[in-house]
Each structure stands twice: as C-alpha cells, then as structure tokens.
Amino acid sequence: MTDERHRNRHRELSDHPTEGLDLERLRYFTQPADGKPHNRHRRRRTGTTGQIPVVRTDTPRPQRPRTDGAQSPQPARDVPQGRVARPAQGTPEAPATRPQPTDRPVRRPEPSADGESVDTFHMATPRRARPQRISPTPPVDHQLDTTRVDPAPVETTPADAPVTSRTTVSPEAHGAHDYQGAHDYQDAHDYQGAPVALESIEPDESYDSIDHDQPISPTRRGRGRTRTPESRRRRRKRRTVLAAVIAIMLIAVVGVGYYGLRAAGLLDSRKDYTNAAGTGDVIVDIPQNSTLKDFGRILADDNVVGSQRAFINAADGQAISGGYYKLRTEIPASTAVQMLTDGTTHRVGRVVVPEGLQLDTKKGIDGKTTPGIFQKISDATSVTVNGQKIGVSVDDLQKAAADTPAQQLGVPDWAVADVEKLNGDHRRIEGLIAPGTWETIDPHMSATQILQQLISQSGQRFAQWGLNSEGSNDSGLTPYQTLVSASVVEREVTKPDDYAKVARVILNRLDKDQRLEMDSTANYTATVTNIDLDGEAYKSDNAWNTYQMKGLPATPIGAVGERALEATERPESGNWLYFVTVDREGTTLFADTFDEHKRNREKACDNKLLTTGCS
Template sequence: MSDNIHDFFDENTHWVEQGTGVLGGGEPPQPPKSRREMRKRRKQRKQKRYGVLIAVVVVIALIACGGYFGVRKLHEIRDSQSQSNAIVEDYPGPGYGEVSFTVEDGQGAVEIAKNLLKADVIKSTDAFTSIVGANDAKLYPGTFTLKKHMAASDVLTILTDSSKAAGFLEVRPGERVSAVITDAVALSGISEDEFNAVINNKGDGILPAEANGSFEGWLEPGTYNVKGMSSASDIFKDMVDKRIAKLDELGVPSGSDRERVMIIASIAEAEVNKADYYGKVTRVIENRLAQGMSLGMDSTVAYGNNVQPADVTTAMLQDESNPYNTYKITGLPPTPISNPGDDAIQAAMNPESGDWLYFCTVNLDTGETKFATTAEEHDKNVAELRQWQAENQ
C-alpha cells in the first residue's frame, strides 16, 4: 500500500513558486478513484519512458549508419581518384634502347598492354588501354621495334601501322596466290621452290576436293605469322583451313556449288573496287550465263596471262588457247582468279535483282561503274571511259 501511496503523490504533486498559485493556472489534478487507475497511470508513465528511450536508440543508430556509409563513400571517391591518377602514369618518351615486341594474331589491347609493361616499354597498362579505347584503334599483329620507357601514344602510333610489322603476312582480298607466295617467301625465309612443290602437288592433303587441285581462291584473307611456321605446307594449310571455316560460317553451299560461288566471287572482286557494285556484277554474270553469252571479262584474260587487267592486249583477247579467255570461251573459267573477300562471296550467293548484261567502270580513279541492259547503252558507257582515259592518262 505504501508503494501505491508514493505513486499517488508522485503523480499528483505539482510544484508552485512562492506567491503564485498552481503552476499552469489550471485546476489541481484529481486523485485516482481506485487502485486500478493508479496502476494504469503508472503503466502509461513507464511506456512513455520506454518510447523516449527507443527513440534515442534509433537516432543514435541512424547517426552511426550515416557515418559508416559516409566514410565508405569517401573511400570510394578516394579509390576512384587513385584510379584516375593511374591512367595518367605515363613515360614522357621518347625512350631508350631497342625492344623487339611481338603482337600475336587475335590479341586484345589488355593483353598487349600487359606484355608491353613486362617489356618495360610503357609505365602502366592503363596508359595504353585508355588511349587505345579513346581512339578506337586497330592493333596489327607482327613484330615491332620499340624502345624502353616510351610514351603510350608513341607506342600506339607504331602498333597501328601495319607497314612497321615484321614477320606477319597479310593476305588481302583480290590477291592472287602468286602474290601471296612472293610475300610469304620474303617474310618466312622458306624457299619459293618449297611453295611451288606444294602447288605442283595439287595441294594434296590440304585442299578440299571441290578446289580441283588449285589454291586460287582458297586462301583466306587475313594476317598470318609465317615467320613462326616451319614449312610451306603449314602456311598453306593454315590459310586453307581458315578459308573453309569462313565459308562454312557464311553458309556457302558445299561441293561443286561452293567452287562455283568462289569463281563468280573472284571475278567480282577483280572487276570492281567498290563493295556497292559486287551484287550488280554477280547479277550480270548470272544473266550472261543464263543467256549463253560469253562473260567477256578482262580480269579472267589477264589472269590466264599472269598480267594485270590494264595490261591486257588485243592479241590476248583473241587467244583461244587461254582457258581463262571468257571472250572466246563461254561459261565460267576453270578456277577462281583471286582470293575473294566476304562481301564478294556473299554477293555471289545473293546477286541483286536486275536485268543488266553489261557494266563498265567509267572513272578509274573513283571506281564509278555504270550498268546497262543493252549493247547501245553499254557503248555509251565505254565511250565515257575512253574520254576519261584521254583526259587523265
């Protein structure tokens, strides 16, 4: 009972200053009517205290969390700034000494940067990869002569210049096998006789059956590390295997149909120098074949005489003994006449729609080519070419 009495007085005592009435000017509180009401008031007071305590704890927790995440964010900003500073860690150049550095075919900027760092050519990988990305640069495979402690920008200038690469052979769309062999001999150190021996053996064990023993058209354009290969057979096999893989990827039909596509594509590659015209040229070829007309292509005559189309003579055009003389012999030539690229191959599979039977390049500088459906219209285009030649040659 004594506890209840103390609670009663604690809850209902109000201090007043001397000379004043009850603080607040209100009526004095009413005493509780029962013990139940006293317990109720005591419970409410405790709940109020707990509520205040919980609120204080929550506030403290929020302050602690805010401090934690704030510090974490500051660390992130600091790390980001550190990374930014790493990008500019670069040698001023020009460097010293000499470093023989090889970029393998298929290597990316990150892998190349790591190798440059190991060779002590650049100061940081970020210095190189950032400038490669900023310039959307193409890095060529090959062996390059660099220096130690070079500026990343100077390294990029060299690695994006294919003329400074040694040991790697570049096979270009439209090149003939003879040109590829000449370059391969110079770069690999393998004798020309060894390459010719593989050619004379009809590519046994290397070429597919539909190639009919001819490498022409079956060397995939691209870059090859011929200096790292031990034989002419290895070089040829690498090129042919990649060509077959590419033809499969492009969906070129197999067997004799594949060889037909390659022949038509090689003519289109040799006749025009703009990809926009491939589809029209292959349509001209198909239209002429359908009508039993001779193809009449200077490029095939030139191939049969091992000269360039510009060097074809009247005597060559009249020579019926040349199996590639499509002026005198109807149908397709016996083999492709070059190594066509992807665009020409796709055009051979999907020629543009049209009834053209003729085409003529009227400007040898720009490659502008005009197509015609009649001989009269074609003669006008040929006259335009002759006029251009008279004014520019």
C-alpha cells in the same frame, strides 16, 4: 582450522567429556523448543567475512554406530519436552558405513509426535587414516527411532533445570577407520568431543544442509580451487579451438591483404632498363585481345623490359594490338612501347589481304606493281634475328601450293576436286585465302604450315558468309563455282552497288551458253594488266581467258570478299547481257542488247577511259 588444532581439541574433549561444557547451549542445539530445526551455527558460519575455500573429498561420511537397542525394538513413547531419553545400555556394535550420499530431493525433517523436529549432529572426533575402499550400504531413513529409547519410566525434570547427567560416547570407542573423511566437514571441527544426547538417534540427512548435502563450488579465484580432469580437458579444448580460430583469422587477413596489394600493383617490381639499344633480338608472341598487364608480363618474361609495372606505367593506357613483334632485349619500357605502336617496322607475321588481291604479284600499265599474297606473306615472315634469317620466300610458298596435297593444305571439302585438277600449278589455291587482316602468322613456321593455317581459317570465314549453306544460294551454282563467279564480280567493278547486276550478267550469259568475255579473266594471266585490254591478252589460250573459252575460269581470279559473295548468291533480277565502265569514278552502264552496249562504250571512249575499238 588446522589439523593441529583439531587434534588438540579432540584430545582435550576426550579427557574431559563434560567438564567446562555449557549444557544449556548443548540443549539449545539438540532439543529445539519452537518445533523447527535450528541452524544458528550455520548462520554464524555463513556470516563470516571473506571467502572460505572448502575442499570436498570423495570420502563417505561416517555413520553413528547402532546400539543393542536396534535389535530389540520397543514401543514408541513420547518424550516429554524438557526431558532427554536415556539410551539403552549394551555393548555398541561396529558402525555401518555408507558411501557418500548422492544428490537426492531435499526433504525437510519430519516432526516428532509432539510437533517438534529433532536436529542431530555428529560430535565424534575424527582421526586421520589412510583412505580405504568402503562397501556401499543400502540407504537408511534418518528418522528419530523412538523404539530404541529405554521403555522404563522417564523421570521428569523442569525445562529450566540444568542437565547433570548425559550419556556420552568417547571418540576412542571407535577406530579411525570408522570416521574416514569426517574431518572434511566444518561442523565436526566446531563441536568435537561434545556429549551426544539420544545416542540411538541416527543422523537425519533429509533436511537441506548447506554444510554437507549441497555441492559447494569453490570460489573462482580462491586458493583452494581444484579442477577435475574433465574440466581441464574441456579447458584445453576451448583454448585449442580459440587458438585455431585466431590463427585462421590471421591467415585470412594476411592473405586478403597480400592479394589486394598484389592486385593493386603495390607489390610489383618497378625495375626498368636504361639502354635503348638493347642487347639482342627476340621474337615476342602476344595473343590477340591481351591487356596491358598481359603485355607487360610477356615482355618481362622475354627479358624485353625490366618489369611488368614499368611497362604498364610507360604504356599509360595506349591500345596495342597483339601479334608477333621483333624487339630488342633489355630496353627501357618507353622504348618498348614505341616499338609496339610503330605498326610496321617491328611488327612480324601480319598480312593484310585486300579484296580481289591475287596470289602472284602484278604489274599495271601505269607501271605500278601490286604485291601478291605470296609476296606479302614472305615480307611479313622474313626477318633476321641475331644474325639468323627466318621466314619463308615466294618460291617456298609457290612450291608448297603446287605440290602439297589439297587436304594437307586445309582445302575445304567442297573445293578439293576442283583443286586437284590443277595439281602442280600453285594457282590452284587461288581465291581460297579470304581477304582480311591476318595478325598471327608465325615466322618460324614452314610454307606449308602457313598456307594450311590461312586456307583452313578462310574456309571458316566463307561458311560464316553463307557459302555452302542450304537455302542461301539463289544462283544455282556449286559452292566452288559461286566462289569463282564472285571473284570475277570482285575484279570487274569497283562499286559494290553494281555487284549484284554483274552477277546477273554472268548468269544470263551462262544460261545462253555465251562466252563471258570478261577483261578481268584475260588480265589474270597477263604479264601486264590493263583495263583497256588489247593484243595478246585477247588471244592467250588458257583456262582463265573467257574470251577464248566458254564458262567460268578454272579457278577464282582473286580473293573474294563478303559483299561480292553475297551478291553472287543473290543476284539482281534483269536481262542484262553487257556492261561497261565509262569513267574513272567507276560508273558502270548495263545493256540488254549489243547496240545499246556500243553506245555506252562510246561514252567510255569520250572520257578517254578506253581507246581500243573507239571510232
């Protein structure tokens, strides 16, 4: 109902308070006959079709004004059924106002003395006025105040007789400020200006009123729906959290997808070059145990191939060793794979040291030249890059080995004293470079740096093989002496099964203070090596020729392998003092006496292995 209809109806009812009013209908609502409060008007309202949006304001509901009778309480008298009490006459006092009632436990209306409950309604006509702050008043118990009924005898009237006179209260008797917010209640609109019976009865708020007492939730999609600042804040917070969660999920999905595609190589560039000749030279260092992906990444970074993916596809799972390579830049990936798998032509800084190999190059009686360790290092590091030669020479290595302090060369502590005895002679570091394959000699390093790398890493290998370990050496020799003796064993025989016996012969001769008279020690300093030693080799007076001196040679006479070292540390038991190789298959015979040794030597002469001393 609009405000205009409210005002028109108020105006009509205030001008004619009882004209045209159905008094029987009014009695039906104000004086129940069955002892129960009627709510017919509520059922009618709740039965309407559609949703009726209700907007509730925070304005307190007006209270009926008190009459003078409230100041002069009278004894309670029963009000007969079918009769209404006439209110006491007097000047009405200003109505007290109260704040909007808070939620309280619902109470059913208490029955009157004759068992009937009283249902009251506010029929005052509200007027619009500006809201003003209302001081709170103490809660009141809205019970039927029978003490305010006039104690004069009440004239009885039949129940079915029409009521001809009732006390009415005009809406103009009170100011608009007394009824602020009353227009918010629908029942006030429906019954504006109706005569009010029992004026002294205050409204009872203890019953369950679906119009006023219960909070009314606006329809979910109604046009009258309102939100409090708190609900709007919670709504914004929920939306913010939801947006953040969705954003995080999207980022996670995109990130996982990106890294998944990248790991699968689907996002990699497949650029490849076509000129097999390339544009320039470059030295590429690839660490050991690198994967094909590592190869491709390094080559792409050095501009050898167009992309990592192109190299991986060209390699097709082939095994490639790490190390230093001289390659061409901007070449096809397939060409790069061919260069890397060549093994010799493009490989740089890779040195293979066989067991027994010496530092210096040796020439045999058969005319065959055996490159020494220094020569191998020079060959592996000497390379021309874009017209500029890099690497070290044999002379560079010999000079560094002869003059560089032992500790700066990485010589182990147990060998420093013996090495320093031969300062100025490059052969002082003989035997300190272990046999094996050295994959990563940087051609850009100096001779001293290269020797330091090889000697220090060899010392670690010797330690792993048990040299200088307590309880592992049964020879009674020092670590350096053990290394020297093992180098002789390495050079004397070719079959590893004979290593332990040769080691025992050396120890037996040392124990008897006999010269070792080993051909390998005389050949170490010979210009031309020969298994059938003769002439000047026997007579050469040097620190390594055991034909001319007692004891062990001054230094090892070659690279010492693990098997020879272990055989020297744990020599085989026996009384042998002599041995000789009798054929080219490496068969070696051992003897305790010189006569037995001469017979074994005749066998070597018969096989044309020896000529010197044969009959």
